[in-house]
Amino acid sequence: MKRPNLLAICCNWSPWTCLNAAGRTNTQLPPNLRIIRVMCIGRINQALILKAFEYGADGVILLECRDEDCRYGPGPAVGHSNVQLVRSLLDLLGIDQQRLVECRFEAHEKDRMAAELWAFAGRIEAMGANPAKPRQEREAV
Amino acid sequence: MDSVRITKIIRDNALYQCLECGKCSAACPRMLAGKEYSPRLLAQKLISERDDEAFIESSVWECLTCSLCQERCPSGVDISRVILEMRALLAAEKGLKGYRAHDGALHSWMRMMTSPDLKQNRLGWVSPDLKTAQKGRVAYFSGCAPYFDVFFAHLQVDTLTIARDSVRLLNFLDIEPVLLKNERCCGHDLLWAGDRENFETLCRLNYEEFKSAGIEEIIVSCPECYTMLGTHMPEVIPGFDIKVTLLLDLLQKEVRKGGKAFRPLETTATFQDPCRLGRMSGCYEAPRFLLGQIPGLVLREMENSGRGAICCGNSGFINCDAYSKNIQVQRLREVSATGAQLLVTACPKCMIHLSCAMRDPARNEKVEVNIRDLTSILARGIEWTG
């Protein structure tokens, strides 16, 4: 199989700091991972997560701050409730719920982040392609 | 914009017969909700001022497609159909526009259903008391009900109750319907969003699903699914040979045969005619007949009802905005004015949109009322009278 399409949606604060540190120290991250940086994971709604799958993602990971570190208040909690809801929808669509995960980091945890991202990439690779890709997305790959 | 195609759309839908009387604009719920919106002006621009693309585009995407204008039009212009075809044309030329409510989440899952290898888990709602068959010639189509149930849980709209009660009613009539594991969305919202290609894919996949299960008749409870499977799908599938039956029609026919009655329900109720049921499918009588069979239930019509019923504020999850909210609140005020204790709907979308307006936390005015689907009211008390 072609490498799976992985998407990380990354909060600008602690998780982005981890990614930055990973970049500075040349820590390898899965090459098939695309990263979208957002100001807060609370900005991401269910539609945007679903859209990632609609556009052909095989796995989506939300990189969040811990609750107590959120710059805006409820960000990670909002992220969590969106993940729960989208997972129920994915389940109805017959898409493995493990294709959507969230992970929380403190700003100094670059090594743990790299490890989590590799583990995520490995799990999705083992699952294979997302069976529910709309037709036009299959033709594009 | 493709002028030749526009001319054809105009011809096919009698737009050249427009008298410029303005009755459509005067009846338009968007207009009455305070928006400067004029189907008459759209007709004029489409006929003679096609270079005003900005106006045409915004009007085409903003329409509620509720068909109230057509009801009023002395020339029989089918504005909704013009809008439907113009949306497909604009979407093909300029991409899908139109602000999609809920950021397009619903359209996303509907589009994901065009995947041929989809293996859904959609039948978790089937409770042990429901009698369903693995094989047979009649199927019940539950559409997006399992999805809405998850997505709109926060509005306390329980669309799966409608599905369960529909099966209960069918069981009462000794029908054990097949429930298809992989039926897909009927495509209503995609078609009305201008996404013809994916709509057609859904039609083909659904048709294959029906055929491979040997289904000869599909029973639907949702008026949107009814218009799609009954009217639009046959336009896409040549030789479409499946009978599509509206549950309400079936019930009306069966109750008329006699031998069945409803347990009393002491309440006053009012009925929201869904646009896809009334104006698009011509079904006004069946719901009223069936409600009339329930002893104790007094039906009080709203100021605008039947053919003149006002929209629930949004259709196809396109362009839900402040005016939609306004329309919904006006509608709920009409409900209160009847003094009814119960608002009966017959389309899950009406229930979703009106509940959404009721539960608006920022509104001080109390417009909340008990809301239930007709199917549930009928299923709770139907019995044999011997």
Ligand code: SF4
């Ligand atoms: S109601 Fe009919 S005839 Fe009158 S302006 Fe509207 S489209 Fe034209």
Ligand code: SF4
């Ligand atoms: S009325 Fe509410 S539920 Fe309906 S489209 Fe608008 S926001 Fe969504």
